[in-house]
Amino acid sequence: MPPRPSTSNRPVKDPRPRRADIAALDTSAANRDAAASFRTVNRMERSSEVGYARRLGTWDAAMVVVGGVIGSGIFLTPAAIARQTGSATEVLAAWAIGGAVALIGALCYAELGARRPQAGGGYVYLRESFGLVVAFVYGWNLLVVNHSGALAAVATVFVQYAGAAIGVELANPGPYAVGTIVFLAGINWFGIRAGSLAQNVLTVLKLAAIAALIAIGLSVGGAPAPSTPAAGVSPFAFFGALMPVLFSYGGWYYVNDIAGEVRDPQGTLPRALVFGMLLVAACYLLANLAYLAVLGHDGLAASSAPAADLMRRAFGEPGARLIAAGIAISTLGFCNISMIGAARVFQVMGADGVFFRSAARLHPRWRSPNVALLLLAAWASALALTGTFDQLLNYSTVGDWLGMAAVIATLFWYRRLRAAEPVPFRTPWYPVLPLAFLAIVLGVVAVTIWTHPGDAGMGALITLAGLPVYFLWRRLPVRKSGS
Numbered sequence: 001m002p003p004r005p006s007t008s009n010r011p012v013k014d015p016r017p018r019r020a021d022i023a024a025l026d027t028s029a030a031n032r033d034a035a036a037s038f039r040t041v042n043r044m045e046r047s048s049e050v051g052y053a054r055r056l057g058t059w060d061a062a063m064v065v066v067g068g069v070i071g072s073g074i075f076l077t078p079a080a081i082a083r084q085t086g087s088a089t090e091v092l093a094a095w096a097i098g099g100a101v102a103l104i105g106a107l108c109y110a111e112l113g114a115r116r117p118q119a120g121g122g123y124v125y126l127r128e129s130f131g132l133v134v135a136f137v138y139g140w141n142l143l144v145v146n147h148s149g150a151l152a153a154v155a156t157v158f159v160q161y162a163g164a165a166i167g168v169e170l171a172n173p174g175p176y177a178v179g180t181i182v183f184l185a186g187i188n189w190f191g192i193r194a195g196s197l198a199q200n201v202l203t204v205l206k207l208a209a210i211a212a213l214i215a216i217g218l219s220v221g222g223a224p225a226p227s228t229p230a231a232g233v234s235p236f237a238f239f240g241a242l243m244p245v246l247f248s249y250g251g252w253y254y255v256n257d258i259a260g261e262v263r264d265p266q267g268t269l270p271r272a273l274v275f276g277m278l279l280v281a282a283c284y285l286l287a288n289l290a291y292l293a294v295l296g297h298d299g300l301a302a303s304s305a306p307a308a309d310l311m312r313r314a315f316g317e318p319g320a321r322l323i324a325a326g327i328a329i330s331t332l333g334f335c336n337i338s339m340i341g342a343a344r345v346f347q348v349m350g351a352d353g354v355f356f357r358s359a360a361r362l363h364p365r366w367r368s369p370n371v372a373l374l375l376l377a378a379w380a381s382a383l384a385l386t387g388t389f390d391q392l393l394n395y396s397t398v399g400d401w402l403g404m405a406a407v408i409a410t411l412f413w414y415r416r417l418r419a420a421e422p423v424p425f426r427t428p429w430y431p432v433l434p435l436a437f438l439a440i441v442l443g444v445v446a447v448t449i450w451t452h453p454g455d456a457g458m459g460a461l462i463t464l465a466g467l468p469v470y471f472l473w474r475r476l477p478v479r480k481s482g483s
Contacts, residue, residue, distance in 0.1 A: 050361075050362045050363075050364050050367065051260075051362065051367070052119055052192075052260040052261045052362070052367055053191075053192070053261060053367045054260070054261055054262060054263045054265070055191075055192055055193050055196075055261055055263065056192060056196055056258070056261055056262045056263060056268075057262075057263055057268065058268050058271050058272055058275075059200070060196045060199075060200060060262075061255050061262055061268050061269065061271075061272035061276075062271070062272040062275050062276045062279075063196075063199055063200045063203040063204075063276075064196070064199060064254055064255045064258065064272070064276075064337055064340075064341075065106075065251075065252050065254070065255050065272050065273055065275075065276025065277065065280075066203050066207070066276045066279055066280055067199050067202065067203040067206070067333045067334060067336070067337045068251035068252060068253075068254035068255065068334065068337045068338070068341065069102075069248075069249060069250065069251040069252055069276070069277070069280045070203075070206055070207075070210070070251075070280060070283070070330055070333075070334070071154055071157075071251070071330060071331050071333075071334035072154065072157050072161075072327055072330065072331050072334075073244075073247065073248030074210070074248060074283070074284055074287050074307075075305070075306070075307040075323070075326075075327050075330070076305065076306070076307070077244050077245070077247075077248045078091070078095075078287070078288050078291050078300060078306050079300055079301065079302075079303045079304065079305075079306050080244050081094055081095070081241050081244060081245060082297055082300040082301035083301045084233070084237060084238075084240060084241035085233055085237075085238065085241055085297075086233045087297055088292045088296075088297045090233065090238065090241075091288060091292065091297065091300070092285065092288060092289070092292075094238065094241050094242055094245050095245055095284050095285055095288050096281075096285060097242065097245070097440075098242060098245035098246050098248070098249050098284075099249065099277075099280070099281030099284060099285065100281075101246060101249070101437060101440050101441070102246070102249035102250070102252065102277055102280070102281070103274075103277045103278065103281065104433045104434070104436060104437045105252065105404060105408060105437055106252045106273040106274065106276070106277040107270075107273070107274065107427045107428065107433060108408045108411050108427050108433070108434050108437065109121075109252065109253055109256050109269075109273060109407070109408075110269055110270035110273045110274065110425055110427070111270075111411060111414075111423065111425055111426055111427045112125050112256065112407070112408075112410065112411060112414070113255070113256045113259050113265060113266075113269035113270070113273075114265070114266040114267075114269060114270060114423055114424055114425040115414055115418070115421065115423055116128070116259070117259045117260070117262065117265030117266055117269065118259055118260045119257065119258060119259065119260035119261070119344040119345075119347065119348055120257065120260075120344060120345055120347075120348035120349075121253055121254075121256035121257035121258075121259065121341070121344075121345065121407075122138060122253060122256065122257075122403065122404070122406075122407035123135050123138055123139050123142075123345050123348060123349065124348065125407055125410040125414075126138050126406060126407060126410060127352070128410075129409075129410035129413040129414065130406075130410065130413070132352065132354065133467070133470055134406070135352075136349070136354045136466060136470045136473075137463060137466040137467065137470065138403050138406065138407075139345055139346070139349050139354070139355070140463070140465075140466030140469065140470070141396065141399050141400070141403060141462070141463055141466065142342060142345055142346075142403075143342075143346060143349075143355075143379070144462060144466075145395065145396040145399070145459075145462060146396050146399070146400050146403075147338055147341070147342035147345075147376070148342070148376060148379045148380045148383060149380075149383055149396060150334075150338055151181065151335055151338045151339060151342070151376070151380040152177065152181070152380045152381070152383035152384040154331045154334050154335050154338070155177040155178075155180045155181050155331075155335050155380070155384055156173050156174070156177040156384055157327075157331045158177070158180055158328050158331040158332050158335060159173040159176040159177050159180060160173055161324045161325075161327045161328040161331065162324075162325075162328040164320075164321065164324040165321050165322075165324040165325035165328055166321075167321065174384050174385045174386075174387065175385070177381075177384040177385075178381040178384050178385060180332070180335065181335070181339075181377050181380050181381050181384065182377060182381070184198075184332075184335055184336050184339050184377075185339060185373050185374065185376075185377040187336070188336070188339055188340055188343070188368060188373055189363070189366065189368055189370055189373060190366050190368065191363070191366035191367050191368045192258065192261045192340070192367070192368070194366075195336060195339075195340045195368075196340075198336055199333060199336050199337055199340070202329055202330075202332055202333030202336060203333050205326075205329045205333075206326065206329050206330035206333055207279075207283070208326075209323070209325075209326025209327075209329060209330065210283050210287060210326075210330075211283075212326070213287060213290060213307060213310065213311070213323060213326070214283075214286045214287055214289075214290045216290070216310070216311065216314050217287075217289075217290025217291060217293050217294050217310050217314075218286075218289065218290050218293055220293070220294055220310075220313065220314045221293045221294060222293075222294060222313070223292060223293055223294055223295060223296035223299065224296050224298075224299065225296075226296065226297065226298060236447060239443055239444055239447040240444075240447045240448065240451055242440075242444045243397065243401075243444050243445075243447070243448045246401060246441070246444060247397060247400075247401075248284070249280070249281075249284070250400065250401070250404070251334070251337075252273060252276065252277055253341075253404065253407070254337050254338070254340070254341035255269060255272055255273065255276075255341075256269065257340075257341035257342070257344045257345055258340060258341060258344055260344070261367075266423075266424045266425065267424060267425075269425075270424075270425040290310065291306045291307075291310060294309075294310045294313055294314070295309060295310065295313075307323045307326075307327065308320040308323055308324065310323075311323040339373065339376060339377070342376050343368075343369045343372040343373045343376050344369060344372075346359050346369070346372040346375065346376060347359055347360055347361075347362070347369035347371075347372040348360075350371075350372065353473075353474075354470065354473055354474070355473075356371070356375065358371045359371045359372040359375055394452075394455045395455050395458040395459040395462060396459055396462070397448070397455070397459070398445050398448055398449060398455070398456045398459050398460075399459045399460075399462070399463050401441050401444070401445055402441075402445060404441070405437070405438055405441045405442065405445075408434055408437055408438065409434075409438065411427065411430075411434050412431065412434070415430065415431075
């Protein structure tokens, strides 16, 4: 027998519109799509008593935020930032600006999550605000590239660093990456509590690894003096350096994807997002200070693996192996939360009839989107085996941040058309902060498109390919007859 729904759902007002609300929507094509998607979800919920159970508290949600942001980026990306800047001050400024932008984004997502505390995150906000077709294109990018590609890529990184930690070099990490993906899918099959417990343990361990790296770096020091005077870079080049910084700060949105399983989400989500992003920003800035203290700006720019170089400087080769184990733990935690969040989005898409209808099912006992988990694991495994994820991720960087910008733009829609809606948390300094986020992100994206037009063009083609898929899927007979 399936367990009874959690009583912690009762105080949370159901944010989905009633029939009267849907009938009152504008008659534009976008809103007709949105109304149709809500009817689809309501029909499915009436046909099944199985729903998500709210079992996660503030600590669990905060660990999801931290674990979704910190993967391998902070251990590797600082070297690329140093190569694109002219001094240590500019390196720290880039990471500080990136942290501020990410915190603004998290504050906006906090209000959106408080308004719509249900599974699906950005997909749900876009569906209600701009229509089902826009939401599908967003979900299409997540399915084809962003979530699945990131899962395949980071699972491969995990295997490589786990091998380095034990002194084994793997010629073909693909099969081991698939084993990692299947292992994590198996854990999350048993519901959000199992996945969250694994996430909490892995996030605490990755924070411990970063804390050790910071403490060792700041205590050892010894960076050589700059060989030449610091040379500043142009604002255009500095903006270009911000894209990899923003990429390293991305991932806070995973907690919104699982909002349907968070207790008291209208209070918990804002607390978790703000605390989690402040903790991440502090870790990133202190880690960069540690790199600069040991390697200096020139040494950091010349490094291919700054965390390993720092630990090797302090403890020799055993130190490099030790931090490799820390990076492996960090990447495994990212893979876990990526799988948890992505599966919920695809489950909601299945409920809306724009993905396999079977993906909408939840396990009757564990309340996990087990079919969506299997489909995600299968596609990510295919990418890991073929090695195509690397180039796909290069194509998706611009689309990923444009997707986040589109989600945050829904805040203006809610503030205008749902102004009377009671919301326990509102983004402070509205509309200044959301506009600042959009301006900075669009500026960084524009510079990235200018400097990497090929990757940006391929990313645009992948995004546009979602449109014919959407209209084809909407016309499939199974969708018309399914309910």
